[in-house]
Amino acid sequence: MxxxxxxxxxxxxxxxxxxxxxxxxPQPAQERSAAATVxxxxxxxxxxxxxxxxxxxxxxxxxxxxxxxxxxxxxSEQATADADDSAAAQQSEAQEQSxxxxxxxxxxxxxxxxVEDEPEQQAMVGQIIESGHRAGLLANRNIVGDLDAPIVxxxxxxxx
Amino acid sequence: MIEELVRTGLVxxxxxxxxxxxxxxxxxxxxxxxxxDQGHWWDFHDHFMTSxxxxxxxxxxxxxxxxxxTEQFAQCLDNQTHLEAVENQHRAAAEAGFSRTPTVRINGxxxxxxxxxxxxxxxxxxxxxxxxxx
Numbered sequence: 001m002x003x004x005x006x007x008x009x010x011x012x013x014x015x016x017x018x019x020x021x022x023x024x025x026p027q028p029a030q031e032r033s034a035a036a037t038v039x040x041x042x043x044x045x046x047x048x049x050x051x052x053x054x055x056x057x058x059x060x061x062x063x064x065x066x067x068x069x070x071x072x073x074x075x076s077e078q079a080t081a082d083a084d085d086s087a088a089a090q091q092s093e094a095q096e097q098s099x100x101x102x103x104x105x106x107x108x109x110x111x112x113x114x115v116e117d118e119p120e121q122q123a124m125v126g127q128i129i130e131s132g133h134r135a136g137l138l139a140n141r142n143i144v145g146d147l148d149a150p151i152v153x154x155x156x157x158x159x160x
Numbered sequence: 161m162i163e164e165l166v167r168t169g170l171v172x173x174x175x176x177x178x179x180x181x182x183x184x185x186x187x188x189x190x191x192x193x194x195x196x197d198q199g200h201w202w203d204f205h206d207h208f209m210t211s212x213x214x215x216x217x218x219x220x221x222x223x224x225x226x227x228x229x230t231e232q233f234a235q236c237l238d239n240q241t242h243l244e245a246v247e248n249q250h251r252a253a254a255e256a257g258f259s260r261t262p263t264v265r266i267n268g269x270x271x272x273x274x275x276x277x278x279x280x281x282x283x284x285x286x287x288x289x290x291x292x293x294x
């Protein structure tokens with residue numbers, strides 16, 4: 001009887017270990033499957049060892065296996081639920097981070113600013129002189145002519 | 161003639177203030193900048209190149225003759241709105257060694273003061289650039 005309790009305890013411990021590690025593991029299903037295999041192997045070994053001449057023991061073992069399997073199922077469901085909760089939490093967190101990042105990277109006011117400044121920037125590039133001997137030339141204050149012109153004449157002068 | 165070169169797209173012309181004569185130089189530069197606020201920088205440039213009236217009232221009268229907003233112009237002039245920009249131009253030019261007036265540079269190299277010689281330099285440089293591109 002003590003052996004059966006021991007086996008059940010080992011099975012529960014292994015299942016708990018498998019479930020707890022599965023929460024952090026990206027492949028919890030594989031982990032649970034491996035743990036279940038280990039438990040099943042141990043149970044099979046135990047059953048093989050104690051089958052001879054002890055049918056009561058075998059029946060008790062079978063009950064123990066059922067109990068262990070039920071415990072495993074419960075643990076698996078709990079682990080799955082925990083994993084789902086964890087995934088949902090991670091997804092929610094990721095969405096929040098994404099929202100925060102987009103907010104930090106491009107504040108709405110700064111995004112709208114260049115659009116509003118475009119006409120001013122265009123005006124600052126230059127305007128066409130309307131009269132005089134420079135009529136028709138593009139000018140921006142002290143600069144007259146094409147900004148891409150290959151030759152630049154600079155005059156340093158005083159009006160006096 | 162320089163304007164004709166500019167018109168071809170071959171040349172860009174820039175004018176840099178040198179303030180070698182104190183307040184009159186400063187007033188001329190400030191008035192020109194205030195005229196530039198209303199799109200008439202070159203009108204004031206030409207005005208001060210040919211007129212020797214460097215008074216506030218004279219500048220305001222010229223602004224009125226151009227049908228500018230004289231109130232805005234006078235406010236700009238009285239507040240010395242563009243003083244820092246004008247002084248920065250003068251300071252940068254002086255630091256670069258171009259405080260003698262007039263000084264002409266063509267693509268950063270020495271340029272002739274006399275118009276015909278300057279045009280000849282520009283044409284030579286243009287031919288040189290065409291050869292390099294060709």
